[in-house]
Amino acid sequence: MVYKQFKDKNLSTLGYGGMRLPSVPDSRGHIIDEPEAERLLIHAYNSGVNYFDTAFFYHAGNSERVIGKTLSRFPRDSYYIGDKWPGNFVDPIDDKLYVDVSNMGMKHMTFSTPAEIFEYQLKNVGVDYFDFYMLHNVAESTYDLYTDKKIGVIEYLLGQKEKGRIKHLGFSTHGRYETIDKFLKEYSDSMEFALMQLNYLDWTLQEAGKKYDVITKYNIPIFVMEPVRGGKLAAPGGEAEEVLKNADPAATPASWAFRFLQSLSNVHVVVSGMTTMDQLKENIDIFSRENPTTAMEIETLWKAVDKMASFVPCTSCRYCCDACPQNLDIPMLIATYNEAVNEYGWYVNDILDTLSDDEKPGACISCNACSPLCPQDIDIADIMRKFDDLTNKP
Ligand code: SF4
Numbered sequence: 001m002v003y004k005q006f007k008d009k010n011l012s013t014l015g016y017g018g019m020r021l022p023s024v025p026d027s028r029g030h031i032i033d034e035p036e037a038e039r040l041l042i043h044a045y046n047s048g049v050n051y052f053d054t055a056f057f058y059h060a061g062n063s064e065r066v067i068g069k070t071l072s073r074f075p076r077d078s079y080y081i082g083d084k085w086p087g088n089f090v091d092p093i094d095d096k097l098y099v100d101v102s103n104m105g106m107k108h109m110t111f112s113t114p115a116e117i118f119e120y121q122l123k124n125v126g127v128d129y130f131d132f133y134m135l136h137n138v139a140e141s142t143y144d145l146y147t148d149k150k151i152g153v154i155e156y157l158l159g160q161k162e163k164g165r166i167k168h169l170g171f172s173t174h175g176r177y178e179t180i181d182k183f184l185k186e187y188s189d190s191m192e193f194a195l196m197q198l199n200y201l202d203w204t205l206q207e208a209g210k211k212y213d214v215i216t217k218y219n220i221p222i223f224v225m226e227p228v229r230g231g232k233l234a235a236p237g238g239e240a241e242e243v244l245k246n247a248d249p250a251a252t253p254a255s256w257a258f259r260f261l262q263s264l265s266n267v268h269v270v271v272s273g274m275t276t277m278d279q280l281k282e283n284i285d286i287f288s289r290e291n292p293t294t295a296m297e298i299e300t301l302w303k304a305v306d307k308m309a310s311f312v313p314c315t316s317c318r319y320c321c322d323a324c325p326q327n328l329d330i331p332m333l334i335a336t337y338n339e340a341v342n343e344y345g346w347y348v349n350d351i352l353d354t355l356s357d358d359e360k361p362g363a364c365i366s367c368n369a370c371s372p373l374c375p376q377d378i379d380i381a382d383i384m385r386k387f388d389d390l391t392n393k394p
């Protein structure tokens with residue numbers, strides 16, 4: 001196993017993600033197949049994996065419990081647990097914190113303070129401190145909650161760090177890079193690491209390259225989630241897979257994805273949610289040596305991406321923005337459109353939900369003041385129309 005130094009810790013570059021543990025059939029992933037999950041977690045530990053990542057709602061709260069219970073058989077200082085304060089599901093109403101995780105197989109829960117949530121998690125995992133603790137998903141939809149001094153989430157967690165109940169405080173994010181930048185302008189001194197979605201497909205699609213650069217600018221080590229984009233990059237299929245096979249017949253698609261991450265110097269841990277022993281063994285083998293992709297291999301990856309996804313080639317130069325009478329954030333909308341046409345899901349909705357109607361693509365009046373300014377020749381009004389149609393699909 002390759003390790004990387006993080007402050008006083010020597011972290012395995014492969015981390016175990018606790019959101020895709022093996023589960024009982026027909027339980028919609030809510031009930032973990034505990035004997036099998038234990039077998040995998042113990043094999044990972046015995047193979048040198050020492051970072052284990054979980055969250056409040058993974059597997060309906062069972063991920064925290066099973067990971068904590070399984071690892072408790074080993075010396076507490078021989079593994080590191082990363083958990084997250086679930087701000088992405090917290091609604092503050094009348095001095096209460098409502099946690100709505102009903103669509104995650106859990107009951108609605110009500111807490112009075114950030115402390116009550118933290119204590120609940122310590123108990124669920126069965127530990128008296130977290131090695132790594134994050135604000136879960138700092139993004140447009142959670143920014144106000146996390147930075148609300150009256151609720152005081154960050155202030156409370158910094159206090160817990162002083163008491164040694166959090167060894168390292170950080171944040172995870174699916175937010176836009178502007179939001180990450182805004183957050184770090186104020187809080188970079190308090191944040192020791194960031195967990196972000198990063199893989200060669202999202203490098204452009206979710207502007208992960210820009211997010212990587214922003215976080216790196218603040219000298220904050222990056223932990224990676226979704227390294228194979230929920231499995232898509234482990235089996236891209238079609239022409240994309242052919243591109244990779246032609247370049248290296250012996251390499252698996254997953255190894256391309258992981259080796260791409262090894263080529264990024266600020267990536268410290270790659271958290272992979274492994275469900276089967278085969279996946280685990282393949283990943284342990286990949287992370288047993290450093291073998292980053294070469295510049296030429298990265299060109300191969302971009303060719304595979306071209307076969308996998310279609311993009312509007314906006315470079316976010318913002319030349320068009322001042323001309324827009326509707327004051328639309330055109331590059332942000334195009335980036336979201338790129339994601340939507342390739343995989344319309346919660347990430348797109350999360351961004352759209354934070355926009356008022358006059359900020360959405362439907363607010364475009366097709367005046368065409370923008371396109372003549374675009375060095376990429378993008379028909380922006382047409383994209384806005386298509387995006388609006390997509391969001392208004394029944
Ligand atoms: S066409 Fe739409 S996006 Fe472009 S300037 Fe006019 S209103 Fe703004």
Ligand code: SF4
Nearest residue numbers: 314315317318320374
């Ligand atoms: S001018 Fe073109 S490339 Fe630049 S931000 Fe606008 S749409 Fe994107």
